[in-house]
Amino acid sequence: MYKPDFLKNSTYKLLQPFIMLHIIVVTGILGYMIIEGASFFDAIYMTTITITTVGYGETIPLSHAGRAFTMFLLITSWLTYAFVITRITQFVISGELNQYFKNRKLMRDISRLQDHVIVCGYGRNGNQAANILTAHNVPFIVVEKDEHLIQRVDAEGAGIIRLEGDATDDDVLRAAGVERARALITTLPLDAQNVFIVLSARSLNPRLKIISRASESTSVAKLKKAGADNVIMPDFIGGTHMATLISKPDVVEFIDFLSGEQGHSIHMESVSFDDLPLSLKDKSLHDVMGWKKTGVNCIGIKDKDGNFLINPPEDTYITPGMRVIVLGTIEQIREMKGNLQS
Numbered sequence: 001m002y003k004p005d006f007l008k009n010s011t012y013k014l015l016q017p018f019i020m021l022h023i024i025v026v027t028g029i030l031g032y033m034i035i036e037g038a039s040f041f042d043a044i045y046m047t048t049i050t051i052t053t054v055g056y057g058e059t060i061p062l063s064h065a066g067r068a069f070t071m072f073l074l075i076t077s078w079l080t081y082a083f084v085i086t087r088i089t090q091f092v093i094s095g096e097l098n099q100y101f102k103n104r105k106l107m108r109d110i111s112r113l114q115d116h117v118i119v120c121g122y123g124r125n126g127n128q129a130a131n132i133l134t135a136h137n138v139p140f141i142v143v144e145k146d147e148h149l150i151q152r153v154d155a156e157g158a159g160i161i162r163l164e165g166d167a168t169d170d171d172v173l174r175a176a177g178v179e180r181a182r183a184l185i186t187t188l189p190l191d192a193q194n195v196f197i198v199l200s201a202r203s204l205n206p207r208l209k210i211i212s213r214a215s216e217s218t219s220v221a222k223l224k225k226a227g228a229d230n231v232i233m234p235d236f237i238g239g240t241h242m243a244t245l246i247s248k249p250d251v252v253e254f255i256d257f258l259s260g261e262q263g264h265s266i267h268m269e270s271v272s273f274d275d276l277p278l279s280l281k282d283k284s285l286h287d288v289m290g291w292k293k294t295g296v297n298c299i300g301i302k303d304k305d306g307n308f309l310i311n312p313p314e315d316t317y318i319t320p321g322m323r324v325i326v327l328g329t330i331e332q333i334r335e336m337k338g339n340l341q342s
Contacts (some may be wrong), residue, residue: 020084021080025047029044032047032060034218034298048198051077078325107175113180113181117138117181117221118184119134119143121187126185130142132158142160143165161212173197178204184210191222195219201227210227214231269337276340277291281316281318281320284314286314286315294336295328296326303322
């Protein structure tokens with residue numbers, strides 16, 4: 001598992017006092033063995049009674065050089081003890097020790113994520129994306145560097161895995177498990193930052209589904225060229241949504257219900273031709289929807305060219321490259337998937 005720099009630095013700071021203690025012990029053992037020709041066991045004994053100042057007798061006669069080395073070892077060990085005690089106390093009082101174990105737990109939680117979604121930014125759009133993903137039980141991680149937004153994640157999102165860092169940094173994306181993720185949503189307010197994230201994420205995981213926010217219409221083409229699969233302009237969608245509420249209010253409200261938290265029990269899924277059992281391939285839609293009925297309804301078909309056919313007739317044949325869009329409850333969708341996998 002990739003270990004980010006902040007965790008590496010914390011580990012080094014925590015281990016530094018103990019590394020210095022080991023250096024003192026090794027120095028003492030080697031010193032007595034080289035200067036006095038002591039055996040390994042005698043050297044360990046002399047080093048132990050010297051740095052602990054217990055005052056037992058010497059097991060080997062010391063020369064002037066050996067006594068000088070012993071005095072050096074005594075002074076050095078006392079200075080080391082003072083540093084170790086000070087450093088450990090500082091770790092505990094400042095909260096660094098607690099933060100270290102929090103970071104370790106965070107990286108363990110991230111390492112367990114598989115086929116998850118990375119949400120870059122926890123502003124208004126990122127927060128809404130997180131709410132919908134939570135409502136639909138989709139595993140995700142939030143990447144945010146703003147301290148106030150991080151506090152908001154901790155306050156509002158119980159159980160949300162969040163990583164503090166700059167999403168434009170490749171190391172941060174690796175720490176978020178971008179190689180194992182199925183999708184990335186970048187909602188940063190600056191289009192240049194979103195372009196950079198899209199470029200980095202696409203290079204780290206070519207199979208990643210990338211959805212980006214855009215503030216300017218001129219940025220849409222750039223984001224798609226950088227590797228974004230979909231580009232969303234919240235202001236444009238908001239205006240269209242409000243106008244459509246006037247012309248087709250019931251339809252829009254129904255769509256809002258399906259996509260919102262209140263419609264968490266209703267799911268839409270796409271079933272690929274490749275996922276169909278062999279007996280249903282190249283068959284009519286009537287045969288596909290009638291096989292092991294679960295109650296789901298077909299609301300559309302996407303052909304191999306990416307074109308959609310809404311409310312297709314039952315005599316439509318499902319051929320390679322097609323996808324069937326179905327609507328149903330969570331239980332119906334789960335049963336349908338179970339039938340396809342059996």
